[in-house]
Amino acid sequence: MKTFKNLTFILLATSLFSCSSSKKEEIAKMSIQVKAENDLLQRDNPVKFTLNNPTNTSFDSIQFYYSNKYLGSSKTNQLSSKLTTPLGKNELKAEIYSAGEKYAVTQEIVLHNNKPPKIYTYKIKNKYPHDNLAFTQGLEFYKDTLYEGTGRNGFSSLRKVDYKTGKVLKKIEIDKRYFGEGISILDNKVYQLTWHAGQGFIYDVNQLEKLGTFKYGASKEGWGICNDGKNFYKSDGTAKIWMLDGKTLEEKSYIQPVTHKSLSTRLNELEWVNGKIYANTWQKDGIAIINPESGAIEGLIDLRGLKKENGNAAQLNNEDLVLNGIAFNNNTNTLFVTGKHWDTLFEIEIEER
Structure with missing residues (x-):
């Protein structure tokens, strides 16, 4: 049995x-x-x-x-x-x-979002000289001084610039092991990303003295960074923009920028402008205006034609003849934009088409 x-x-x-x-x-x-x-x-x-x-x-x-x-x-x-x-x-x-x-x-x-983005164009207000040896990766104003982060191994730097003359007021070189990327300033500190190293650097905003480093989390690369006065927003070349705690630099969440019909990737330099994230897209002649809460791309600034105004455009290859660098000047309420190895910094006003 x-x-x-x-x-x-x-x-x-x-x-x-x-x-x-x-x-x-x-x-x-x-x-x-x-x-x-x-x-x-x-x-x-x-x-x-x-x-x-x-x-x-x-x-x-x-x-x-x-x-x-x-x-x-x-x-x-x-x-x-x-x-x-x-x-x-x-x-x-x-x-x-x-x-x-x-x-x-x-x-x-x-x-996708349920509304198409508004389309904006631009008007050049001023042109200023810009160091054409700078492979621009990040721009930001602080007390009317322009801060710039540059890239490429062996040429990466962090610098303070008199934007009206183009004169570099102070500059530190980054170790040649690192490819410098975007920058953002919060609480009297400059935060600079690196591309593939999985970490960023922290500096004193006045003397550019290195204060420390921070590690990336799930975002493996560093592209662009900006802040809203409390938190950072970081792009990594994917479809995501990560939100980082402003104190610990810990990645808390992310958004995925979309229009009404497409998902955006390769968002590069970032700038916080009046409650929105402004983003360059690698190899694109424009700026996306992104809602930081939802990821909806609410506007697109068409900057086609601006690179033709760049003084050394004829000497640049296609890789360098691209926009990268957005800085909003609160004193003038205007945008400043440039590109990699461009010899011109443009001050522009934005107009809805």
């Missing part, structure tokens, strides 16, 4: 394992279809989710989640809903309940 019971248990366990394994194989063939107006997924607009079930697998119910936020449940394979946040690329999940077991089908989707 004992042998018979053991055999029964083994057969039952084998049967359950076989059923469970079979169910998992069926679930693996499922996918989620997302249908939105004009096939463009935008926040607050109606969207229908359909669980494609090619093997007609039976289930009791389905619960849908977006970025771990519960959307609703269904006894069928469909659910209609609206997505609000977060914008950008996030996980859509269908949790399938069947015979007391739970299974999951996931895929990534991109949620």
Whole structure:
């Protein structure tokens, strides 16, 4: 009798394992279809989710989640809903309940903003001389003095500049192991990123004396950085802008800048301007105006044609003939922009087209 019971248990366990394994194989063939107006997924607009079930697998119910936020449940394979946040690329999940077991089908989707960005153009107010040996990676004003971070291994530096004359007032060289990137000033300290080294440097704002370093977290590279007076915002070449604690430099969260139809990447130099993040995009002739809470790109400044005004444009290769460097002067309420190895710093006014 004992042998018979053991055999029964083994057969039952084998049967359950076989059923469970079979169910998992069926679930693996499922996918989620997302249908939105004009096939463009935008926040607050109606969207229908359909669980494609090619093997007609039976289930009791389905619960849908977006970025771990519960959307609703269904006894069928469909659910209609609206997505609000977060914008950008996030996980859509269908949790399938069947015979007391739970299974999951996931895929990534991109949620866009529901409004196109406003388009702005510019008017040149002034032109100032700029050191054309500077591979500009970061610009920022502090008490009417322009601070500039430059890049490339062996040529990276941090400097204070008289922006009207272009004269370098003070300059420190960065160790040739490091490729300097964006800068930001907070609480009388200058914070400078490096590209691939996984760390940034902290300096005294007056003497440019090095005070310490800080490590990156999940963001592996350093591109651009700005601050809102409390927290930092850091780009890393991906679709993310990370928010860092202003005291500890710990990465707290991130946004993903999007327009009404695209996800932005390769955001470079950053500047905080009147509650928004202004961002250069590598190899693009413009500036994105980004909502720091949602990531929505609310405006685009078209700067095409500005590089032709640069005095040494004819001597630069395509890699250097690109915009990089945004500084907002609170005293003049104007933007200052330049590029890598440009010999001109432009003061511009922004106008809506």
